[in-house]
Amino acid sequence: MTYAIAQAAEHSGLSIDTLRYYERIGLVDPPARDAAGRRLYTDGDLAWLEFLTKLRTTGMPIRLMREYAQLRRKGEATAGRRKQILLEHRADVRRRIAELKACLEVLDFKIDNYAAIEAGLTGKTHVQEVSA
Amino acid sequence: MTYAIAQAAEHSGLSIDTLRYYERIGLVDPPARDAAGRRLYTDGDLAWLEFLTKLRTTGMPIRLMREYAQLRRKGEATAGRRKQILLEHRADVRRRIAELKACLEVLDFKIDNYAAIEAGLTGKTHVQEVSA
């Protein structure tokens, strides 16, 4: 089973332009072409794109994704380094989740404070002070 | 108590250039100046900067922070709209945390798979297929 670029775009959630861009910069291997020179993506390509979008969603910079992609191309001997990249990235993601959660608490606090203002406690100085 | 720009930078974790930039684009009110024209930040300014960095950390785009800052300047009448902005932003942050957690599971899976390869199961086709 193969897929035209529009289908690959739809499946991956990336734009057609982005797919070609990823190819240009070496994030994805150049796919096969049909007789007319049009790209034919395989299921394997789609799986790789799906994984790439996970990395992107979690904020991995493109140059690191590229390093990973290059290692992958070189085969199994690079598995150790690839694992290491993922381990570091996972730690990074965990840190960022923790950071976001901490910020959420501040948001909750602010929102509660606005609710307090709405509840007619506006006159209370400490509420105003905090209302930012 | 007032603070020179270098102190405000250190306290907020933003660079001096970024502080001036935030002022230019209307994210922070122009602070008072000393006789020589140097900025003097107040505790209130630092608190606002601290909150801004939370918004930034959670990915709020600058133009929305700016809208919030402008509303804040207009006083209490805008509290409703400000609360609404924060509510929407909180929902957004929660969505992104959930998304990150989902991606973490994929990372865990990949990492486990590399561990399996290391454990010498390399010959097993399904391990290789999945190793990406």
Add this chain to the structure above:
DNA sequence: GTAGGAGCTGGAGCGCACTCCAGGTCAAGT
């Protein structure tokens, strides 16, 4: 046989959020 639509290429352009720079002022220390 022709109109429409998907895809192709190389390259330019964009929005965001800073970051850096030149050239200047000012105040304090030695």
Add this chain to the structure above:
DNA sequence: ACTTGACCTGGAGTGCGCTCCAGCTCCTAC
């Protein structure tokens, strides 16, 4: 008096990750 260093301004430059465009080739449907 002079050096040092923090700070000032306006404006240009940067890196990232796309996104858009002109001008082209194909295939398909009518």
